[in-house]
Amino acid sequence: MPVKLRITLLFCLIVFFILAMVCATVWYFSYSQRQQNIRTRLQNRAITLARLLGQSQVFDQDLIRKIDSSTMLAMKDKTFQAYDYLNKKIYSYSDAPVDTVRIDTPILDDARVKGAIFFNIGRKEAVAYHYVTPQSRIVAITAAYDEDGKTKIRQLRNILWFSFLSGIIITFLGGYFFSDRLMRPVRKIADDINDISAHNLSGRISTGDVKDEWHYLSETLNRLLGRLQDSFETQRRFVSNASHELSTPLTAISSQLEVSLQKNREAGQYRVVMESVYQDVRHLSKLTQTLLEFAQASGDPGGLNILPVRMDEILMSLPAEIKKSNPDYLVVLSFDDMPAEEQKLIVFGNAELLFTAIKNIVSNACKYSNDHKAVIKLKAASDTISITISDQGMGIPEEELKYIFQPFYRVNNTSQQSGFGLGLSLANRIVKLHKGSISVSSTPGQGTEFVIIVPTAKF
Template identity: 80%
Template sequence: MPVKLRITLLFCLISFVILAMVCATVYYFSYTQRSHNIRTRLTNRAITLARLLGQSQVFDQQILRKIDSSTSLTLKDKTFQAYDYLNNQIYSYSDAPADTLTIDTSILDDARVKGTIFFNTANKEAVAYHYANPNTRIVVITAAYDAEGKAQLRVLRNILWFSFLTGILIACVGGYFFSDRLLQPVKKIADDINEISAHNLARRISTGTAKDEWFYLAETLNRLMNRLQDSFETQRRFVSNASHELSTPLTAISSQLEVSLQKSREAQQYRVVMESVYQDVRQLSKLTQTLLEFAQASGDPGGINLEPVRMDEILMSLPAELKKSNPEYLVNLSFDDMPAEEQKLIVFGNAELLFTAVKNIVTNACKYSDDHKATVKLKAEAENITISITDKGKGIPEAELKYIFQPFYRVNSTAHKSGFGLGLSLANRIVKLHKGNIAVSSVMEEGSEFVITVPTAKF
């Protein structure tokens, strides 16, 4: 069922319940008020008649009948009867001569006990009133058909039915147009989204000026589109740069082999070509391995094996590992603020990925420092572990700091050094997977400092 129709039906249902309750309440109180009025009038007439009958020496029955016939109670088919304490009828009057009431003795007995009782008889409403004085003890019955009151109730009922049905019709029509207007922003948002594709990611949804829920939805979707656009652009640059980096050694290998096969050569010449090709293959293999690590670090944390890891143990493996890659590299470890509790040194993560992240930054620090040295400091805080890596290199220009974590980006001053421009980007992805962050500061001709912050494991 369309949302527009569901909203319309819900609106109609709510209106139905409200109108039904209002109309029923109005009719109920009108009905009870009519009953109260007729009973009050009948009771007053019964009291008056009883007092007149109690003065039989002044008012005889003929006079009372003339009074009753001339009294206008705006009641139809009036009937008045009176009974003595032996249940003998001592007085009767009715608008129609043949119209008499058959009263059960139990009604008379109840009236003598309760004083006044109300009952219905022969399509009439009646009151039995017990009147007693030192000389008289009688029960007066007054009954009548409330034609005017019931006619007013019928008119009121018709008005309420008309109002109820008209209100429901208006509610249904109004609900339909209301739901249509309510869902117009959603339709507009959907239309705008349908026009956005991978080739048109720059387009955004119109948010309007009203700061309402639709504005919040459009803003949220626009922020999502911004993230998607950044991801697409990053992926596009990554694919382009990766293709270029992969094609360079492949082209060199192909060219060297093609030249060497054009004519016969001596064994030494073939050996030189093979050594050059071997270097290119190693470069290609290293690039491929780096790309695989980058792809792994760009994945979902749920697909990575995470376990409690001690950061100090990871850092202690750095000096020997960097010595293997370059004997000139020197790493100074500083664990000055070691906590007494072992838990403060443990993070929940993947040891190999964390080691790769720190190693990449430390390798860069050693590579771009004139003395090929890097200082690594470990500090455990209340909820985080901080690793700072400093060097005394040339520094990074401030204008380029915001780009250094992009894949394949290389600072202009270091373009002559070997590398792919993936180390910092890979380290940043790994730290992000561990819910941490990397901050960098640099002073030209003095050096740079990278600060890695990761949350400690919660036990």
């Protein structure tokens, strides 16, 4: 079912209940008012009749009948009766030639007990009123058909039904019209999105001039498209750069092997070729491992092995690991601001990935420093842990700082050093995977400082 039809039906359903309640309320109170009005009039006439009969020395029955015949109750088929304490009919008047109204004894007895009761006789409404004086005890009966009142009630019922049905029809038509107008921006957004493909991610959704919910939705989708476009472009650059980086050692290996096989050579010459090929294979293996780590850090954090990890223990294992692969590198740890509580040093994360992220930054700090030295400072706050890694190297130009976390990006002044340009990008993704952040400040010729902030574990 289309959304605009569902909106229309829902709107009609709400109006249906509102109109039904209003019409039912009007009908109920109008009907009750008519009933109360006729009962009051009948009771007043019964009281008058009983009083007149109680003064029989002044008013005889013929005079009372003349009064009853001239009474304008705006009702048809009037009947007036009176009974004494022995249930004997002492007075009777009817508009009809023959009075067919019969009053049962239980009604008279009930009236004597309650004072006044209301009941129906066929289509007539009636009241029995017990009038007591020292001289007499009379039960006066007045009954009549309220033609005028019931006619008005029928007219009101027809008006309410007409208003109810007309209101539902008008509501449906109006609701369908307005829901159609309401859904036009959605169709426009859908059309704009259908025009956007993987080859045309630069397209955007028209937001319009009115600052409403559709404008907010369009802007949100445009921001999403912007992120998708950035992701696709990053992926294209990554694939292109990865292909280039992988093809370079493979081409070198293929060329060297092809040249060495063109003619027979001495053992020493083959050894030189094999050593060169071995270096290219190591380079290729290291690049492949880095790409695997990069892919792991770019995946879903739900698939990682997340456990409580002590950051000080990760940092303490770094100097030996860095020294193992690069004997000239020196890593200095500074734990001057260690907290008294051990829990402030624990984060929820993957120890291997966190170690890789910090190691990449520390390795870069040592690599690009003249003294190959990096200083690591650990500081714990109430709900975060900050790790500061600083060096006194060549620094990074300010205009290049915003690009250093992009895959395969290398600063211009580092082209003479070996590397793939993936270390900082990998570190950034790992830290973000742990809901942390990395900031960097650098002064060319003086050094660079990285600050990693990760949230502590909440137990």
